[in-house]
Amino acid sequence: MANIDRRQFLKLCTASAAAVGLSQLWVPAIGEAYRKAAGGNPPIIWIQGSACNGCSTSLVNTVHPDMRELLSEIIDLSFHPGLSSGAGNLFIDGLYRIATENKGKFILVVEGAIPLAHKGALNTIGEDSSGKAVTLIDLLKNISGSARFIIAVGSCASFGGISAAEPNYAECVGLEKFIEVNKVINIPGCPPHPDWIVGTLAHLLLYGPPVLDDYGRPKMFYGGLIHNNCPRRQYFDNSIFAKNFGEDGCLLYLGCKGPLAHGDCPTRLWNSTSSWCVDVNAPCIGCTDPSFPDLTMPFYKRMPEIKGPGITSTADAIGIGLGVATAAGLGAHLAGNYFTGRIGPRKHKEEEDV
Ligand code: FSX
Ligand code: SF4
Secondary structure, three states, rough: OOOOHHHHHHHHOOOOOOOOOHHHHHHHHHHHHHHHHHOOOEEEEEEEEEEHHHHHHHHHOOOOOHHHHHHHHHHHEOOOOOOOOOHHHHHHHHHHHHHHHOOOOOOEEEOOOOEOHHOOOOOOOOOOOOEEEEHHHHHHHHHHHHHOOEEEHHHHHHHHHHHHHOOOOOOOEEEHHHHOOOEEEEEEOOOOHHHHHHHHHHHHHOOOOEEEOOOOEEEEHOOOOOHHOOHHHHHOOOOOOOOOOOOEEHHHHHHHOOOOOOHHHHOOEEEOOOEHHHOOOOOOOOOOOOOOOOOOOOOOOOOOOOOOOOOOOHHHHHHHHHHHHHHOOOOHHHHHHHHOOOHOOOOOOOOOOO
């Protein structure tokens, strides 16, 4: 058993940027849990689809724990296209061997969307020993059913993201279009914060799946609206709006999508707690939302559907209302995405808030 309980762990994971030295507390606890775990740590198989590699780059930038601690004390990253050595069919054979030997145990992490056009031929990941090209679709069909947990890392893998933006000639979809919805944990963000990835993995390994919201996102990281914790919120409430980049004021008129996006960016901060988008005068582009990017563009133009100050309902009610209003205002061809296929809401039985 870990020597920190789940409540303490959640407290550490949801702590603000002021909390330092998290690794001193929870990295050893997780390491100890691993050592005591019967059968050792479940291996992680990380595969990539249509993406920019930004999610992997974000993971490598983890600070607490750092990458060395992460790989040596927390996770068993058995396969990663960029971090594993090997080439050719040996690479693919190795991947299948890990999946077969760890049937029902391994964690499958998918980065990037799944391109469906041309039977998946736009996304081959290597060749098997007979020289036949292996597509991402083939691989997912072959191994996803054997995974214990499946994680979609990034907005592309979660909901399609940039890869599925109009006109989407490659017919990219998020993982949930491919795999039973309730089996996938989504960690959106373009890219996601390293803490969101590492914290979710750690929770999975220590306590099982975290509590998820209706879009499959761990509530411990995505439970609040950006707008709710934004340091410029007082400007919004007092109708003080920046009209040009670099001015003081709420960034709503410059396109901020903070009122519809969920995440803890304002309190967690990015790049080793140095900053986040709004801190550097850049409006939130809503990258954690299922509507990103088709419905959150243009990034630097105000969405008329996002109302100004005077809103007195709860922050979450504002977010839901805006999501629907925005979809309604942007044309049926895009709204169709929102209400059907691409962004399918799902319901979870929740015993706790996070
Ligand atoms: Fe997508 Fe990952 Fe955006 Fe990139 O690789 S979530 S394009 S920043 O980062 O898949
Ligand atoms: Fe902050 Fe954007 Fe909300 Fe303004 S609209 S308070 S800048 S999140």
